[in-house]
């Protein structure tokens with residue numbers, strides 16, 4: 079029986095995320111970010127639209143039959159011609175320096191109206207059948223706006239199971255395997271030594287490499303740090319108190335005997351950080367009872383952490399279920415930890431949350 083090795087999917091995903099990251103970096107440096115408010119009052123920028131257009135165009139060129147679940151839609155651009163024009167300018171400029179990479183992605187997009195149609199191709203309902211890509215063009219948009227951490231996120235699910243995951247983190251230090259960097263507001267982008275590309279394929283472990291402009295750098299294997307004593311663990315959580323309950327996290331940490339303060343970081347850079355052993359735990363604790371997590375906020379990070387030797391579940395210890403549509407409607411919150419201490423963490427989580 080032929081087994082899928084996902085080599086081509088990984089290669090295209092790495093290049094697509096790299097190219098989209100060049101666009102987000104250019105937005106950060108030379109534009110007003112063109113921030114709009116979405117229906118749920120969360121922000122979206124010209125960088126989100128441009129990155130989504132570039133990634134979908136690369137996927138359509140290489141895997142025309144695949145479905146796509148992406149965070150953004152082109153409605154606002156269709157209504158605001160000037161914003162559409164700005165996004166189109168950005169998309170035309172974002173090119174990989176390496177010609178063969180650019181060719182592999184199918185080159186650029188034909189015109190501004192095709193760009194809008196491409197952005198709207200991310201409207202799949204998701205589900206448990208077939209090949210479905212999940213895209214978060216900028217995860218941690220609030221971090222992006224602050225000059226903090228953000229991530230360009232892409233994952234391939236097959237029959238509801240994540241097979242390939244890639245995270246581009248332009249503001250993470252390349253060399254940070256020991257310390258967890260708190261970076262919630264400084265403009266760190268484009269400084270020397272910044273930019274990391276994380277990736278994983280199911281069953282093949284997790285990798286990281288510097289995120290550059292030219293041909294893909296050589297990867298190295300990453301793994302979570304062994305935690306011999308849970309009270310020595312470092313945990314990370316959202317910067318935004320509205321995304322994860324910082325009070326509950328503090329109580330859970332206390333129960334575990336953890337005395338180090340949490341490291342607050344935006345985006346799936348948290349998953350990448352713990353996967354490379356910079357920090358140990360990632361706690362995402364529901365703030366609002368009715369909030370459902372989105373698959374594009376977790377698919378790539380979930381695989382990268384598990385392939386690096388971690389376990390990722392919801393607050394009840396159930397694996398994240400990516401097979402039920404665009405959201406994680408069967409899960410609440412996220413707890414990521416090294417495999418051998420995950421149960422201990424879940425026990426503390428249930429004591430704290432159960433007592434509420």
Ligand SMILES: Nc1ncnc2c1ncn2[C@@H]1O[C@H](COP(=O)(O)O)[C@@H](OP(=O)(O)O)[C@H]1O
Nearest residue numbers: 216217218219220316318320321344345369375
């Ligand atoms: N009430 C809420 N609870 C949990 N997550 C939320 C939330 N409101 C928005 N989010 C999600 O939190 C993501 C950012 O996560 P983090 O806090 O880890 O940086 C956002 O992704 P985007 O920035 O892509 O919109 C958004 O999807």
Ligand SMILES: [Mg+2]
Nearest residue numbers: 120121149219
């Ligand atoms: Mg958003």
Ligand SMILES: [Mg+2]
Nearest residue numbers: 214217218375
């Ligand atoms: Mg997101």
Ligand SMILES: [Mg+2]
Nearest residue numbers: 149214216217
């Ligand atoms: Mg986003």
